[in-house]
Amino acid sequence: MTKYPELDPDGAHVAITGAGQGIGRATAERFAALGARVSIGDLDLEAAKRTAADIGGTAHHLDVADQASFAAFLAEAEQANGPLAVLVNNAGIMPNGGFLDLSDALNRATMEVNVFGVVHGMRLALPGMLERGRGHIVNVASLAGKFPVPGLAIYNASKFAVVGLTAATRLEYAPHGVSVSAVLPSAVDTALASGLDMRPIPKVKPGRIADAVVDSVRTRAAEIAVPGYVGALAALAAVTPEPALNAFRRLVRDDRALRPDSPERDGYRARLHQDTQREENA
Numbered sequence: 001m002t003k004y005p006e007l008d009p010d011g012a013h014v015a016i017t018g019a020g021q022g023i024g025r026a027t028a029e030r031f032a033a034l035g036a037r038v039s040i041g042d043l044d045l046e047a048a049k050r051t052a053a054d055i056g057g058t059a060h061h062l063d064v065a066d067q068a069s070f071a072a073f074l075a076e077a078e079q080a081n082g083p084l085a086v087l088v089n090n091a092g093i094m095p096n097g098g099f100l101d102l103s104d105a106l107n108r109a110t111m112e113v114n115v116f117g118v119v120h121g122m123r124l125a126l127p128g129m130l131e132r133g134r135g136h137i138v139n140v141a142s143l144a145g146k147f148p149v150p151g152l153a154i155y156n157a158s159k160f161a162v163v164g165l166t167a168a169t170r171l172e173y174a175p176h177g178v179s180v181s182a183v184l185p186s187a188v189d190t191a192l193a194s195g196l197d198m199r200p201i202p203k204v205k206p207g208r209i210a211d212a213v214v215d216s217v218r219t220r221a222a223e224i225a226v227p228g229y230v231g232a233l234a235a236l237a238a239v240t241p242e243p244a245l246n247a248f249r250r251l252v253r254d255d256r257a258l259r260p261d262s263p264e265r266d267g268y269r270a271r272l273h274q275d276t277q278r279e280e281n282a
Helices: 022-033 045-055 067-081 104-132 153-176 206-219 228-239 242-252 263-281
Strands: 013-017 037-042 058-061 084-089 135-140 178-185 223-226
Touching: 013 022, 013 067, 013 104, 022 037, 022 045, 022 084, 022 206, 037 045, 037 067, 045 058, 058 067, 067 084, 067 104, 084 104, 104 135, 104 153, 104 178, 135 153, 135 206, 153 178, 153 223, 178 206, 206 223
Parallel strands: 013 037, 013 084, 037 058, 084 135, 135 178, 178 223
Antiparallel strands: none
16 A cells, blocks of 8 residues: 655644535534645635535635635635645536437537546645655546446546546556545435436435545545445446346436426526526626
């Protein structure tokens, strides 16, 4: 096992994307409680300011899909809080619906946010970490990066990409003292999965994901599934014969993400559509 330089969260600079609410906010709270200097990046600057005020961090506007915005975020964050020790790539979106039903604009937005948002952060943060010979990057992926779900095809594609990106870059940079980890939640009880019935996949609270992110600073584990057993189930599914796996899928009705949305889900999708339209018209 690779021996990485120790990172003590107390006094360390931690930057978190999508930290105005949900998993990002919970993660910011955990790191701040350990004494970290936390930079809160979010597309919703007011939400970032609320989180920063509550935990004693700094708030910054951030559009992870825009490399220039990400560069400005990290520059402001380092000016305020010192050299970056930990980057948490948390921001993401999750549209649902049939593959042929989702718009090209929404598909592009999903890949820009979920994949290139992570790529931008890593490409900008890694040079400084490599120069210092220490650092840690946590990419919040998903169980959907291991286990495909009907109705989430593009989201699946984005998270499979993040899992692969994390694994490959981990191999590249481990010899240089910089670790890259992936956290793979099942469905999380946030706006991202609002209105979606993902049973039998359990919905977990954001705090459990935040705990895994913080714990990765200590363990530097390659992948952390939350809850832990879902990782084992995904691995088992990968070697289960397709007829048997499909029979299980039918039994548990795993096509719920293809079905008409609940009012709660409608609200989330409407916000995604509005954000996408703004980007298209910008």
